[in-house]
Amino acid sequence: MNEQLVVRPISLNGHNRPVKRVLFTRDGDFFVSSSTDRTCVLWRTSNAHITGVYKHEAAVETMDLSPDDKLIAAGGFGGINIWDLFSGRLVGRIEGKNYAPVWLAFDCNGDRLAVVSSKRMNTAASLRIFDVSEMKKNETDKPVVLDINDTPYISKPESLSTFLLQRATVVTFDRMSQHIILGTDCGSDGEGELYKIDPETLEIVGEPVYAHESAVAQIEFSLDYTHFLTCGYNDKQAKLWDSATMECIKTYNMKVPCRGGAIHPHIDQIILAGGQDARDVTQTGSTEDQFHIFFYDKIMAEPLGELSGHFGPVHCLAFSPSGKEIASCSEDGTVRLYVFVDGDSYLKWHSV
Amino acid sequence: MQTERMADLDARVEELLANESFEDQVVIDEEKLLGEPLAILDESFASIVYVTGLPVTAQAKCDKLCAVALKRIAALMRKPFKPVFYDMPINPESGSSFGYLFIECVDKEEAEELIEAVDGQFMMKDKYPLTASAYSSIEALRNIPDEFDAQAVRDAQEKYHEPIIVDDWLMDDRARSQAALVVGDHLDLQWHDTITGFDTATDMPFNPSTHKLHWTKNGSFLLARTADAKVAELLGGDNNGDLTTLISHPNMAGMMTSNTERYIVTVSTGMPGAEGPLRGPHMAIWDKLNGNKRIKVLPMFDLDTKGKYPSNCPTPLQFSPSDKFIAYGYEQRIQIYSTKDLRKPVRVLQLPGLVDFSWSPADDFLAIFQVEDNNRPAKASIINVPKLCRQLVSRNLYGVKSCAITWHPHGYYFATTTERAVRNGSTTNIDIFRVKNPAVPIETLEYREKKVTGIAFEPRGFRLAISLGEEVEARAAALSGEDNVEQLIQPKAVDIYTLTDIKQGALRREVELAHPAHTLSWSPAGRMLVLQSGPAQESGVNRWVDANNGEVVATREFPYMDTAAWDPTGRAYAVYTSYDRMPDYAGVEMFSHRGQALAADKIKNLVSFMWRPMPESVLTEEDKREINYKEDAKAFERVDTALRLSMDEDEAAKRRxxxxxxxxxQKECHQAVADLAEAWKAAAPVQYARMVHKDDFVEVEMEFARQRSELEDLEKDE
Structure with a gap:
């Protein structure tokens, strides 16, 4: 526990606006970040160089990689762009007037894309599932353009109320894409909830689960999809859930609001990060270490250590599949890559 | 004779028992049984004394010798003495005396008086050492072998004067640190470990209002001084708290021990009624090895009288690191004494303008600072004392306003911090002397805008931390209502330089930190630096800085901090709040070397907390070479792991x-998922083949199996 973590922190400046999301590819050789500066950037892990930049028309609010590392989808106001990850070709575009995606996620084959959007003007909040298999097969330079209404999988008001969808913050597929897990912000009743939704009928399966006192900021599945991590933003908690029974199995208490988390691929550890919003900093007392990355023992739910770096709220964290790198992105406009210099040194954090 | 009597007695008892029947009450008259009372031991020889060590003379001169000897004995006894009888036996073979004399005194008391007066004294100046003993002890003395057996003497000495073992606490198998805590009316010696926390070693009654405490330099003893300023006590030994040494020195104002803890120095404000230097303020040096003998008294001058002794110096008397030399400075000169012979100084150095001097912590080098005088510049110099006080290096400085001298804790470097007046304002120079380099090169750092508030060398390292401040005007409204403007220097930033290699561009600024530091506190193991901000006795923020990359790894705020101190090994950092400062918060907070909170112990009535200092090492160079760090680290890690587990059995069981x-x-989940996958595979083989996560699952399953087997191995080991 007191062992020193030998880690090389690298600060990456490729964005000039807050960076919202960061994801590793499945082989861990690259990672992608998306920012509200209207771009997504592909980075090489080994040398942290920029390999590619994907330009969107609007600020990128949400981004996801298909599990086979073929596609990258980025959603911003006005539509979703889908590129071929390594050629950078725009293979598809989902358009809609006043369409404002909040979160999107690929299914386990990379054939479907689940998107939750918020209400803008006269376009209602919705959960839609698009078939992107055509785009995956697209070998031409001309992107496949879809209208948002071109899909049969649109949430119906009788199963998913508009009120519920307006609060939706996170959406993701569970193992083998059997269900969609939807996380919500707290509404007037003040509870962030988790819903299990059938991806075919878009109907709620089972009872909604009370998750956090505040918004569910992120849902992060473990590699084997048996459990997942949720971050409740303002309640300063992260929770671990059994994905089959939707029961909370662990609770991690943090000192600061928790926005992003990641589960270590091999070791029973998780990392959490966050920090107060810039607009809240003046209201309450703050310490310098609130933007650190905190290591927790996954099973014992005990803090193990911390890594410093960012000077703004951290939005998202990701472990590389080998567990030897951590990528983080923050409101301060930087992406940071932490490389464990001695490959084994992080093992010493493994508490007894 | 005795045995015969006893045998006779036994026979008579048997006879009695045989005759008398047991039914009757048997009354045994002891006197009747014993017959005549035992003879009283003959004491007639008790008044005879046997004196040896006299010169051997011819028979003719014996009478004269006897007269001389008796005269001397009378002189030694300080009273007219006339023996009842005396005899000096003559060797019939050689016709000369044996060199001894029998004297019969009036009674036993006088004989004892004679023995006490004569034994160990001399005759004819120092020529003949006399030994006087009772005649009755001749038998015992006869058994002393003629050959000197050194081993036997040593054995006997060991038997009767067992040396006080003072370093057994360093032999702790877990190499824990110790701390002395005064809690209420108790003195607790506590072991401390970063895993288990505190563990009491010794607990003894102690009155903090009558005694003042501090550790000696290597932590072997606790030096206690009574508040009534009469007695200094050294506590130590097997039980860590036994009184080992007691020194009485009236009007004691201070005390210290030398670097090897052999000599003790006490400072007294003077003994009225005494003569010579003891009358005024003085210092006394006591030799602990030599039965706490006072070996030197040096006059000490009034603190008010300026120019009498070096003004910057914490103490005018300083021991060299090897304790071979003492430097004693006063009135613009330093007297160097050799501890072998303190009668006269081995050397007197005339140093006009002397303000400060200090021994190197490692070598017998003495650094001296002299201030400017009319035509003479200020001068910093280092001299090699064992080599006839040869000057190693010196540097002249001009326009010096104030100065401070600092040694590296291992004597690698020496630095002078001087504030100098220049044409427009003032500048602060830090001159760094590389003492271990034979040429002793000097490098200079100059700060024009900022003020240097303090410097600190990294122990076991090659770095220098400098705290910088800015002058601010502090406005304090005095009671009179007038604004009292003061110039205060407020710390603002810290710079860290490395001094590793002179060839690589000499001094390099590695780290700049924009954090204030009133105190710079390096870890004794190096690398970590704690910046304590907030003036003493006020709330403080402590920042842990990793000097390797200049990162602030932890920040902690202590509203009621009294003092913070590193454990002498650099493993832990203690922050303590005493009862006097804030009763509700009294206690000790422990942090790891990287500022992680380890424990916060609330200790009611905490008076003081002191880490026990440690000697640098008890190992020789050969021993150090034999250490296999890698293997040892593994062993220690294993011990620590086991300890963490066994620390609380219940807790460990719960965790397991x-x-x-x-x-x-997890196993259940994986089984369920595997079953599901099988079902899918059977139902929809094409779809299943497309499952991207199939591979992942196999990998995870393998990983899981590996971890599981590891866990089982671990349990087996236990």
Whole structure:
């Protein structure tokens, strides 16, 4: 526990606006970040160089990689762009007037894309599932353009109320894409909830689960999809859930609001990060270490250590599949890559 | 004779027992049984004394010798003495005396008086050492072998004067640190470990209002001084608290020990009624090895009288690191004494303008600072004392306003911090002397805008931390209502330089930190630096800085901090709040070397907390070479792991249960998923083949199996 973590922190400046999301590819050789500066950037892990930049028309609010590392989808106001990850070709575009995606996620084959959007003007909040298999097969330079209404999988008001969808913050597929897990912000009743939704009928399966006192900021599945991590933003908690029974199995208490988390691929550890919003900093007392990355023992739910770096709220964290790198992105406009210099040194954090 | 009597007695008892029947009450008259009372031991020889060590003379001169000897004995006894009888036996073979004399005194008391007066004294100046003993002890003395057996003497000495073992606490198998805590009316010696926390070693009654405490330099003893300023006590030994030494020195104002803890120096404000230097303020040096003998008294001058002794110096008397030399400075000169012979100084150095001097912590080098005088510049110099006080290096400085001298804790470097007046304002120079380099090169750092508030060398390292401040005007409204403007220097930033290699561009600024530091506190193991901000006795923020990359790894705020100190090994950092400062918060907070909170112990009535200092090492160079760090580290790690587990058996069991529950649950999940996958595979083989996560699952399953087997191995080991 007191062992020193030998880690090389690298600060990456490729964005000039807050960076919202960061994801590793499945082989861990690259990672992608998306920012509200209207771009997504592909980075090489080994040398942290920029390999590619994907330009969107609007600020990128949400981004996801298909599990086979073929596609990258980025959603911003006005539509979703889908590129071929390594050629950078725009293979598809989902358009809609006043369409404002909040979160999107690929299914386990990379054939479907689940998107939750918020209400803008006269376009209602919705959960839609698009078939992107055509785009995956697209070998031409001309992107496949879809209208948002071109899909049969649109949430119906009788199963998913508009009120519920307006609060939706996170959406993701569970193992083998059997269900969609939807996380919500707290509404007037003040509870962030988790819903299990059938991806075919878009109907709620089972009872909604009370998750956090505040918004569910992120849902992060473990590699084997048996459990997942949720971050409740303002309640300063992260929770671990059994994905089959939707029961909370662990609770991690943090000192600061928790926005992003990641589960270590091999070791029973998780990392959490966050920090107060810039607009809240003046209201309450703050310490310098609130933007650190905190290591927790996954099973014992005990803090193990911390890594410093960012000077703004951290939005998202990701472990590389080998567990030897951590990528983080923050409101301060930087992406940071932490490389464990001695490959084994992080093992010493493994508490007894 | 005795045995015969006893045998006779036994026979008579048997006879009695045979005749008398047991039914009757048997009354045994002891006197009747014993017959005549035992003879009283003959004491007639008790008044005879036997004196040896006299010169051997011819028979003719014996009478004269006897007269001389008796005269001397009378002189030694300080009273007219006339023996009842005396005899000097003559060797019939050689016709000369044996060199001894029998004297019969009036009674036993006088004989004892004679023995006490004469034994160990001399005759004819120092020529003949006399030994006087009672005649009755001749038998015992005869058994002393003629050959000197050194081993036997040593054995006997060991038997009767067992040396006080003072370093057994360093032999702790877990190499824990110790701290002395005064809690209420108790003195607790506590072991401290970063895993188990505090563990009481010794607990003894102690009155903090009458005694003042501090550790000696290597932590072997606790030096206690009574508040009534009469007695200094050294506590130590096997039980860590036994009184080993007691020194009485009236009007004691201070005390210290030398670097090897052999000599003790006490400072007294003067003994009225005494003569010579003891009358005024003085210092006394006591030799602990030599039965706490006072070996030197040096006059000490009034603190008010300026120019009498070096003004910057914490103490005018300083021991060299090897304790071979003492430097004693006063009135613009330094007297160097050799501890072998303190009668006269071995050397007197005339140093006009002397303000400060200090021994190197490692070598017998003495650094001296002299201030400017009319035509003479200020001068910093280092001299090699064992080599006839040869000057190693010196540097002249001009326009010096104030100065401070600092040694590296291992004597690698020496630095002078001087504030100098220049044409427009003032500048602060830090001159760094590389003492270990034979040429002793000097490098200079100059700060024009900022003020240097303090410097600190990294122990076991090659770095220098400098705290910088800015002048601010502090406005304090005095009671009179007038604004009292003061110039205060407020710390603002800290710079860290490395001094590793002179060839690589000499001094390099590695780290600049924009954090204030009133005190710079390096870890004794190096690398970590704690910046304590907030003036003493006020709330403070402590920042842990990793000097390797200049990162602030932890920041902690202590509203009621009294003092913070590193454990002498650099493993822990203690922050303590005493009862006097804030009763509700009294206690000790422990942090790891990287600022992680380890424990916060609330200790009611905490008076003081002191880490026990440690000697640098008890190992020789050969021993150090034999250490296999890699292997030892593994062994220690194993011990620590076991310790953490066994620390709280219940806790460990609980944790193991939680872990086991988790692994069981994981196994269940994986089984369920595997079953599901099988079902899918059977139902929809094409779809299943497309499942991207199939590979992942196999990998995870393998990983899981590996971890599971590891866990089982671990349990088996236990």
């Amino acid at each position: 249960l939680i872990r086991l529950k988790w692994t069981d649950w």
